[in-house]
Amino acid sequence: MTNEQPALTPAKQTDKPGFPFSPLASIAIVVGVYFGAMISSQLVISLYPMLAGWSTSRTDDWIAHSAAVQFLYVLVAEALTVGLLYLFMRRRKVSASSIGLLRPRLRNFGITLLAYPPYFVLNAVAALTAQALLHVDTSQQQQTGFESAHSTTDLILTFVSLVILPPIVEEIVVRGFLFSGLKQGMSVVKAAILTSGIFALAHLQFGSGAPLLWVAAIDTFILSLVLCFLRQKTGSLWAGIGLHTLKNGLAFAVIFILPRLHFSHFSLF
Secondary structure, three states, X not given: OOOOOOOOOHHHHHOOOOOOOOHHHHHHHHHHHHHHHHHHHHHHHHHHHHHHOOOHHHXXXXXXXXXXXXXXXXXXXXXXXXXXXXXXXXXXXXXXXXXXXXXXOXXXXXXXXXXXXXXXXXXXXXXXXXXXXXXXXXXXXXXXXXXXXXXXXXXXXXXXXXXXXXXXXXXXXXXXXXXXXXXOOOOHHHXXXXXXXXXXXXXXXXXXXXXXXXXXXXXXXXXXXXXXXXXXXXXXOHHHHHHHHHHHHHHHHHHHHOHHHOOOOXXXX
């Protein structure tokens, strides 16, 4: 017999001892940062039409039909989200490593490729089950805000807005900060389920004027469970960022590059 103890996983080594935010505080901070960044970004976007004296209809048309404006909205919102979260972390002296922002390793991206098939199968099973038992409309299309993107420049801005920025920012905020905070007061499984539930609620498209997008909520709930698993097992956000980017990239290709296929069951963000 030896006195050696089983090695802790990276997530247990970095998250449990030093993360200073309780589950309730973590939820409040994430919700506050999300809405604060969204409202601030809307104010930034509306500043130019207001100074120019545009009418409400002209402003709405400009926002709805300009990929550049949508890109600016996403860029400002994502930058403010990370910036505000950084201020909270700095105030409590929370390191980037405690939320999984470690040095990227090549193996993380190998894990990304291995994780995509299980996510795809689980999401397909969940969507078909919801359609059969709950009569969820799996053909409902998600509003991306970039429906008017047609030119090469528009598509580049759309790609950055939907494939590059959200995976990085959402993994930092949700699977990094929120998941780490929730684990301080509950089991990893419960924390993963609650994290995924909150993430799914954010994708129902409240206030869009369209019916609630349950198919996207199911998709993002399953995705988040897989992302939480990757975060817990690797101790890093990079495998999750890779999977999130891959998922959004494939959806982008189907929706914007190959529109004739009409695979609307994919959801972005």
